[in-house]
Amino acid sequence: MEKNRLIEEINALKKKNKAIIVAHNYQVNEIQEIADVVGDSFALSKYCASSDADVVVFCGVRFMAESAKILSPGKTVLLPEIDAGCPMADMITAEELREEKKRHPGAAVVCYINSSTEVKAESDICCTSSNAVNVVKAVDQQEVLFVPDKNLGNYISKMVPEKRLILWNGFCITHHRINRDEVEKIKTLHPEALILVHPECRPEILELADYVGSTKQIMDYAKASGHSKFIIGTEMGVLYKLRKDSPNKLFYMMSQGLVCPNMKKTSLNSVYEALRDFKYKIELDEDIRIRAKKALDRMLEIN
Ligand code: 13P
Ligand code: SF4
Numbered sequence: 001m002e003k004n005r006l007i008e009e010i011n012a013l014k015k016k017n018k019a020i021i022v023a024h025n026y027q028v029n030e031i032q033e034i035a036d037v038v039g040d041s042f043a044l045s046k047y048c049a050s051s052d053a054d055v056v057v058f059c060g061v062r063f064m065a066e067s068a069k070i071l072s073p074g075k076t077v078l079l080p081e082i083d084a085g086c087p088m089a090d091m092i093t094a095e096e097l098r099e100e101k102k103r104h105p106g107a108a109v110v111c112y113i114n115s116s117t118e119v120k121a122e123s124d125i126c127c128t129s130s131n132a133v134n135v136v137k138a139v140d141q142q143e144v145l146f147v148p149d150k151n152l153g154n155y156i157s158k159m160v161p162e163k164r165l166i167l168w169n170g171f172c173i174t175h176h177r178i179n180r181d182e183v184e185k186i187k188t189l190h191p192e193a194l195i196l197v198h199p200e201c202r203p204e205i206l207e208l209a210d211y212v213g214s215t216k217q218i219m220d221y222a223k224a225s226g227h228s229k230f231i232i233g234t235e236m237g238v239l240y241k242l243r244k245d246s247p248n249k250l251f252y253m254m255s256q257g258l259v260c261p262n263m264k265k266t267s268l269n270s271v272y273e274a275l276r277d278f279k280y281k282i283e284l285d286e287d288i289r290i291r292a293k294k295a296l297d298r299m300l301e302i303n
Pocket of ligand 1: 025039040041042114128129130172198200213214215216
């Protein structure tokens with residue numbers, strides 16, 4: 001089907017099914033254009049929880065759609081691409097976390113939202129990249145078992161030195177790939193540009209940054225800044241909104257490899273088919289969902 005026709009069909013199906021389309025900041029431009037809301041993991045989970053839609057089409061990766069379902073069990077949550085996963089979320093299983101908890105019985109268990117529902121169910125509280133520092137500050141225990149992202153964990157350790165973080169060896173294959181040489185090279189080409197990075201990058205990259213934040217925080221920072229040139233250290237999907245918000249500013253990607261293949265799977269066609277055939281429905285075990293919801297609710301109370 002041709003693009004405009006596809007968009008018309010999507011809008012008609014949305015209306016018929018009382019559906020909303022939510023999209024993560026890393027989605028391809030045409031998905032961001034048709035979405036009712038585009039945001040970071042934190043904003044999207046809050047939005048889904050407060051919406052009165054019957055159906056949520058989640059243009060993102062599985063853990064995000066699962067988070068929407070955990071918070072809104074009465075809604076039908078659809079993930080248009082069944083195999084849009086997050087390799088970092090798959091780097092720890094619930095069984096592995098249970099074993100690790102036995103080794104650190106006094107520690108608070110904080111899990112990054114980039115994790116499965118089963119891992120969330122084993123955790124005391126969840127966090128996203130935008131609230132991780134506040135969440136770790138807020139837990140009572142001095143010792144914190146943080147899973148699965150070691151880079152975000154390292155960043156929190158620096159920001160909250162009064163806590164002792166035990167880190168899992170997980171990482172984002174897209175952000176972890178960036179190396180110091182390429183950042184120094186691009187900084188030499190654009191010495192006046194500010195470096196804005198996501199905390200999923202390695203510590204040596206964060207050291208070079210002028211600002212560290214979630215995808216949304218990076219966008220807000222660039223929009224409000226008096227500077228006009230920025231080097232961006234997160235997935236390239238953010239360029240769509242950065243350039244839309246600030247057409248006179250210049251944005252350079254820190255590395256050409258900053259593409260999350262899973263985020264790029266969703267297309268207009270898969271959104272259309274999701275709404276037409278009600279696929280792929282996120283279904284969760286109710287006991288596990290209730291336990292996972294406690295961890296997400298505690299996070300939402302903090303922010
Ligand atoms: P944000 O919460 O910053 O949008 O990040 C999600 C993510 O998967 C980053 O790789
Ligand atoms: Fe997961 Fe990395 Fe993709 Fe984010 S960018 S969804 S952490 S693989």
